[in-house]
Structure formats: C-alpha cells, structure tokens
Amino acid sequence: MSNLVILPYKRKRKGKTDYKQRLGLLKSGKLRLVVRKSSKNILLQIVKYEPNGDKVLISVHSNSLKKYGWNLNKGNVPTAYLSGLLCGKLAKNKDVSEAILDIGLNRSRKGSVQYSAVKGVIDSGLNISCSKDILPNEEGFNGKVISEEVHKTFLDVKNKIVGEKNG
Secondary structure, three states, rough: OOOOOOOOOOOOHHHOOOOOOOOOOOOOOOOOOEEEEOOEEEEEEEOOOOOOOOOEEEEEHHHHHHHHHHHHEEEEEEEEEHHHHHHHHHHHHHOEEEEEEOOOOOOOOOOOOOHHHHHHHHHHHEOOOOOOOOOOHHHOOOOOOOOHHHHHHHHHHHHHHOOOOOO
16 A cells, blocks of 8 residues: 555645634625735735635725825724725625624734724624624724824725715
C-alpha cells in the first residue's frame, strides 16, 4: 500500500477559513454581511451562497466614500459607520431586507470597527441580528472623540449618503 496522506482543505490549513463557523452561517439560509478590515481600509459585502461559489451582490469599499467628500482616514470607526450606511442603502435599493453578520476570523470586540459598520447598516434600515450592547455608542462612531473637524466632515458625508436618491 502507498503512504496516502489526507490533508485538510488548503484554506483551513493556512488558517484563512473556519469551516465550522462558515457552515453555521450558511445553514441559516440568509444573505451574509461580510465585514473585513485591513490596516488602512474597510470592505463590506452582501454575499449569497451558491453551490458553484459565493456570489457578491453588493460591495462597498471605504475608498468609495471619497465621492461623498470623505478624505480622512479610511480605516477608523467613523469610516466604518459611513461605509455601513452606504452598503445598507445600496442593499435596500436591491430589495435586500436582512442579512447575518460574518466577521470571519476576527475577534469580536465591543464597539469595534466591525460593529460600527453593522451599526451603519442597521441605521440604513437593514435587519441584522446583533445585540445593542456590542454596538458602539453615538460618540464612538460620529468622530467627536477624534476631533471637531472629523465630526463636521462625518455629518456632511452622512447627510449626502442619506439624502442621495439612488445609490
């Protein structure tokens, strides 16, 4: 007999995917709100499972806030909230009403960038099941803690996103 070695999935071996968590999310049958943070940017996607591979329905990158006048840091809590608000608005335009949160392998921390993005999506009218205790408070995501300039820019961009007719 040959020495046959069975290896786990490549993404599991490299520590990129937790298949137990993924299966739990897919069993719900709902769309997933995928929130990913790099060191400088934030990415939000509404993803639908298909047997051939996941299909991204909506994708919002923090750089897309430039067209609304957000020229500040693209990886902080206010940016995450605004990106979530924009993502939720685009989802509502495509008749998406609810999703389940997928933060991947990131640790769940109260008031973090991921939950700031979720707060933005919830404020846009999408139904995301999430405890109110873990979401950041108003002062945490509106930029007031950082500086008055960030707060003013935050309010301007938020009004532009909310006031826009179609995403």
